Amino acid sequence: MIGIIDYGVGNIKAFANIYNKLNIPYKIVNKIEDFNEVSKLILPGVGSFDHAMESLQNSGMREKLDELVLEKKLPIIGICVGMQMLAKSSEEGSLKGLNWINGVVKKFDKSKINNGPLPHMGWNTLNIKKENQIFNNLEKDPRFYFLHSYYFECNNTEDLIATATYGEEFKCMINHENIYGIQCHPEKSHHNGIQLLKNFGEL
């Protein structure tokens, strides 16, 4: 069963709705006891990096998550700020990240995006860099919804599985062992997003 982590940050309901429609079992977890029966995890996140990290810390689930992800190797996907939380740190805040995937979170450099507006908002193409089960049955050049000003700069190129281009090419999907991160919003990306969440459910 998929556990959608509810630490007070992020659009829990959007994921629940999709898994309801797909008939894939899930539960919303907001305390340690809820993790029984859970075999994979979704870490949503929106808002600022520090607010998200602080909320996760205050939820009392942080240590349990470290154990489930790093020792028991449960598949997990961090989404939007949830992806950024996988990093060591972020230019947006001063708190430490989870440090589950080697990298840091950076802000788009205005000069490299032709002074384009920030946040990067709207539908953009996912450039798939590495084959992965999570991309099964996605259409060619799939479009996803983005809404962010910061992105995950991973240090090991082998962890990179997809990029997108906003002025410059940036890393928007990563995978290291059981841990996935995606910057865009599959829960709001129509059929491609639903397919990706289905694939995660079937990993």
Added chain:
Amino acid sequence: MLSSRIIPCLLVHNKGLVKTVNFKDSKYVGDPINAVKIFNEKESDELMVLDIDATVEKRDPDYKMIENLAIECRMPLCYGGGIKTVEQATKIFNLGVEKIALSSAAIENPELIANIAKEVGNQSVVVVIDVKKKMFGGYDIYTHNGRKKTKLNLEFFIKELQTLGVGEIVINSIDNDGVMKGYDLNLIEKVWPLVNVPLTVIGGVGSLEDIKIIINKFGIIGCAVGSFFVFKGKYKAVLITYITKLQKSKIFEN
């Protein structure tokens, strides 16, 4: 590549959807949930829902309705109407809404933008500015569905919003609302150089060409659409629709 967003904008009045002309003469066009289902099917880029009663009636946002919309909505949802406090904004956000639109509250209390952004992130705070042409050039900003004129200067206000951390600015032309003869290009030209966050414009679309004109001229821009997605034909029969994939690719080709 990032593409311009084409966004249906729905107005809620007496719990139903309406469409106005110059912010007046509202005509009933259907049920909100049904409309969301249609836009799910058509895979619209985003959806904007504005409750035009809440501020005027000095009441809270209708949380139950918002929740029902958010549960149904499979694309990013922007809700506006009656939001005056950080608590209300956070509550709406937690119902599953991606973006919170402020209008009169941002004018009366601009600090609210920064305070909401602190909770939900800058990217989710939208300000909708309703503007009307002045008699002798320039634009005035209005609130309360075009009934209250403010003394704000448009350029100054747009700059202030960005200093406070707004994530998107929506410019709504009262003059062109429901007229279906194209966006106010002079207005967009005036605002465009002032904006460093995503800009969305609304008011006036009557054809696909109207959308194409501004995308060709300005590049990446949010194109919100009211009447054109709810009426069909000369007699304005109600038919909720969106553009097809083919139409979209024609709009985006140069």
